[in-house]
Amino acid sequence: MSQSSKIVHMTTVHHPYDTRIYHKECVSLKKAGYDVTLMAPIDEQNDSQDEQNKVEIIPLKKYANRWKRMLFGPIQAYKKAKKVKADIYHFHDPELIFIGWLLKKKNNTVIYDVHEDYYTSIMQKEYFPKPIKRIIGKLYNGIERLLIKKMALCLAEKYYFERYQRGTCILNYPILNEKLINQEIDRSKVSDKLLYTGNVSVERGAFYHAEIPQIMDKHVYLVGKCSSDLAEQMKVHAGDKRDYLHFDGIDRFVEREEIDHYYSNENWIAGLAIFPATDHYLKKELTKFFEYMSAGLPIICSNFSRWQAFIDQHQCGITVNPDNTQEWLDAVEYLKNNPIEAEAMGYNGRKAVLQELSWKSQESKLMAWYEQLLNK
Known part of the structure; x- marks a missing residue:
């Protein structure tokens, strides 16, 4: 060269x-x-x-x-x-x-x-x-x-x-962030908060994620670019739980350092990727999967066959039917009530990133x- x-x-x-x-x-x-x-x-x-x-x-x-x-x-x-x-x-x-x-x-x-x-x-x-x-x-x-x-x-x-x-x-x-890789998550003190990172759009499950507070009384943080119009529509969708939706990135790009800050400054229940079934995402391995794993977060995502195989291979989360809200609730409650299993999922994901997925x-x-x- x-x-x-x-x-x-x-x-x-x-x-x-x-x-x-x-x-x-x-x-x-x-x-x-x-x-x-x-x-x-x-x-x-x-x-x-x-x-x-x-x-x-x-x-x-x-x-x-x-x-x-x-x-x-x-x-x-x-x-x-x-x-x-x-x-x-x-x-x-x-x-x-x-x-x-x-x-x-x-x-x-x-x-x-x-x-x-x-x-x-x-x-x-x-x-x-x-x-x-x-x-x-x-x-x-x-x-x-x-x-x-x-x-x-x-x-x-x-x-x-x-x-x-x-x-x-x-x-x-993902680029390995030493702070994220080395941080310890106390699953016995996990918060009532769920995290989504990346651009927010209808195809990326915006209204699914906006529905979560209604179903299970949990706060959802969405960190990534989102149009103000869509953010308002999502709040309307959340109804009387609109204040349980938290946006950082309305009409602006969110820098890498800001996203990493969210990963490292909260005991999140899980990282979210509950997407509707579209041809565009059925075969993709989402970048956010690797980031969640790097941060030691269990993943809750749609049960598309490719995503199911990924989660099964790395034992790093739970898949749910995107059209069955009871499965969403069951997944979140499982992670909340089984801290040892949740910690194992976070550990498995982080190990996979360290060994092969960085x-x-x-x-x-x-x-x-x-x-x-x-x-x-």
């Missing part, structure tokens, strides 16, 4: 300090000696460089309107990226596929980092009528297949191989892959 190898990561969608893009990939590459630049939507006064990790950040204009962002964001990203002349361009959003195609030359590498199953995501968008979704889905499939032929693929999920049949898996395992394993894969691409 050449110390002068120039790497540019690009996003028009994600926050500049997104955990996968910034804290995992960019920081790891910078520490390995690469010259790393990140292009991301950011306020001009906060641009330039992160002083701790020395990752240069080139600001892109932020657009409040989705359609303006999709139209104008890639244009400005292309203009700025072209000036850098990088050895590797690594982009993170499907709206940048055409820009990645334009940037690809004989003497460089372009990586498409696939964070989601975008086709399935399109097909479950509620704001598109079904005929329109089918047209957009087919159009996206055709354009994607055509434009990524000469790109390298970075896959955030194992099952994306089913769609692409090629690529390198760099999974979203970012350290993926970091070494990322470094080896980059070196291979540059040597090629």
